[in-house]
Amino acid sequence: MKRIILLLSAMYLTSMAFANEEPVAEHQAQQEHQEADFDPTEVIMHHISDAHDWHLFDLTDKETGEKHAVSIPLPVILFYKGHLDVFLSSAFHHGESTVHKEEREYALYHNKIYAVTSEGMVFDEHEHPINPKPLDFSITKNVASLLFSALFLLLIFIPMARKYKKGNLVPSGLQGFLEPIVLFIKEDIAIPNIGEHKFHRFLPYLLTVFFFIWINNMLGLVPFFPGGANLTGNIAVTMTLAVFTLIITNTSGSKTYWGHVFAPPVPKWLWFIMIPVEMIGVLSKPFALMIRLFANITAGHIIVLSLVSLIFIFKTVWISPASIVFVLFMDVLELLVAILQAYIFTLLSALFIGLAVHEHH
Amino acid sequence: MDLVTPAIGLVFWTVLIFLILLLLLRAFAWKPILNAVDERNESIKEALAAADKAKEEMIKLQADNDMVLKEARIERDKIIKEARELKEKTISEAKVQAKTEADALVTSAKAAIENEKRNAINAIKNEMANLSVQIAEKILEQELSDKEKQKRLIEDMLNKTNIN
Numbered sequence: 001m002k003r004i005i006l007l008l009s010a011m012y013l014t015s016m017a018f019a020n021e022e023p024v025a026e027h028q029a030q031q032e033h034q035e036a037d038f039d040p041t042e043v044i045m046h047h048i049s050d051a052h053d054w055h056l057f058d059l060t061d062k063e064t065g066e067k068h069a070v071s072i073p074l075p076v077i078l079f080y081k082g083h084l085d086v087f088l089s090s091a092f093h094h095g096e097s098t099v100h101k102e103e104r105e106y107a108l109y110h111n112k113i114y115a116v117t118s119e120g121m122v123f124d125e126h127e128h129p130i131n132p133k134p135l136d137f138s139i140t141k142n143v144a145s146l147l148f149s150a151l152f153l154l155l156i157f158i159p160m161a162r163k164y165k166k167g168n169l170v171p172s173g174l175q176g177f178l179e180p181i182v183l184f185i186k187e188d189i190a191i192p193n194i195g196e197h198k199f200h201r202f203l204p205y206l207l208t209v210f211f212f213i214w215i216n217n218m219l220g221l222v223p224f225f226p227g228g229a230n231l232t233g234n235i236a237v238t239m240t241l242a243v244f245t246l247i248i249t250n251t252s253g254s255k256t257y258w259g260h261v262f263a264p265p266v267p268k269w270l271w272f273i274m275i276p277v278e279m280i281g282v283l284s285k286p287f288a289l290m291i292r293l294f295a296n297i298t299a300g301h302i303i304v305l306s307l308v309s310l311i312f313i314f315k316t317v318w319i320s321p322a323s324i325v326f327v328l329f330m331d332v333l334e335l336l337v338a339i340l341q342a343y344i345f346t347l348l349s350a351l352f353i354g355l356a357v358h359e360h361h
Numbered sequence: 362m363d364l365v366t367p368a369i370g371l372v373f374w375t376v377l378i379f380l381i382l383l384l385l386l387r388a389f390a391w392k393p394i395l396n397a398v399d400e401r402n403e404s405i406k407e408a409l410a411a412a413d414k415a416k417e418e419m420i421k422l423q424a425d426n427d428m429v430l431k432e433a434r435i436e437r438d439k440i441i442k443e444a445r446e447l448k449e450k451t452i453s454e455a456k457v458q459a460k461t462e463a464d465a466l467v468t469s470a471k472a473a474i475e476n477e478k479r480n481a482i483n484a485i486k487n488e489m490a491n492l493s494v495q496i497a498e499k500i501l502e503q504e505l506s507d508k509e510k511q512k513r514l515i516e517d518m519l520n521k522t523n524i525n
Contacts, residue, residue: 050368077370112363136370143374150382157390164397169404182394203395204387212382236367240375298364 080134145229217338
């Protein structure tokens, strides 16, 4: 039955694609000079990038036919020329107006804040602004999502811990669902990779990183508030997490570990090759962690958004069943990817820490 | 390119929030949870060990019981045996005593009978002697009443008595 549905939807999709090839081409040609042609790349990039407001939905003005974005304004915190400027992102009016703070003027352009100089906004030949950028510590959509997920985790696990303290040692409810996962991380990730005697110090980090990545991967799959931020698909977040693993790995490195890096067990005349290789290895492990999580989650978002975009690219509602089927399939797959990537990040972190604290060879 | 350029602000907030989250969860979630689970495992282990111990003790106790029972049975058999022996001994002793007593009785009775018999015989002998004397007196009286007869008697007597 499943196969038949898949086959039918695949046939439907291909027939739609062929049927629409010409009209779309014509359409595009017709609409070339018209305004607001649908650009999936821009839409997708906008969705997976960070933003200074949390977009909820669009309202269309019945009289003018204009679209108004309804979004939650977020605090903007800027350091520029030694001054700290704090204001709400709604002051930009979705980039339509600039914000004046004393003699400083800021503009929002493609979700990035630039300082406006006396010449106004200046663009290079690729239409990228070359205005100076203030240091941006704003509570962006990702930071808000980060705070939300952190609170969410605290609200899940602290009451759960309290349940144990009250003497409720037999797990019930959410406790019964989460306890096996906590124990799985302890017994199947931390202990086998780090070792029976040394895992205690690293277990809180591994548990936190696992649940942090998992919950944020899951929140990223939710298309509406408070989900939808592509947090674990943001290079800044994955880089930070990877750097944590890097720091923990190298600050707990044993003699054996550093001996392996700076005095590799090869003939001495090979050291001039091996030492740089080993040092690259030290950095490439967390680098791989960073890229893996970023690429997997971003790719998932891009695929889902592309499938939804099909409807708008073909400009027909008849493509939507195919889109829905494929998006549903992708979302289910992404549910698996969400926990899988959290597991892989945690496992590899534990593995790297285990390699670093290992005493003998 | 924007996609792979980490934003400094997000890095800052991620570090801050993640570290706070890590410290809070470590203090208020992971440690209590893991300690509680460890404690629970320990108590389960202890309970299982206690159950095993109790089971062992029960087996031991049962073995003890069996032994006691066996000893009691042996004791009972011994007591019964002793009682039986005692009974037999008592009976046999009683028999022997009874026989001895009976024999003694018979002997004394026999002796008494013999005595009585002798006495009776003696009495009879005396009586007979008296009677004989009386008879002899009577006969003598009769015989000596007449001279002829006296003569004849003396002659008879003399005849019978051999004079050597």
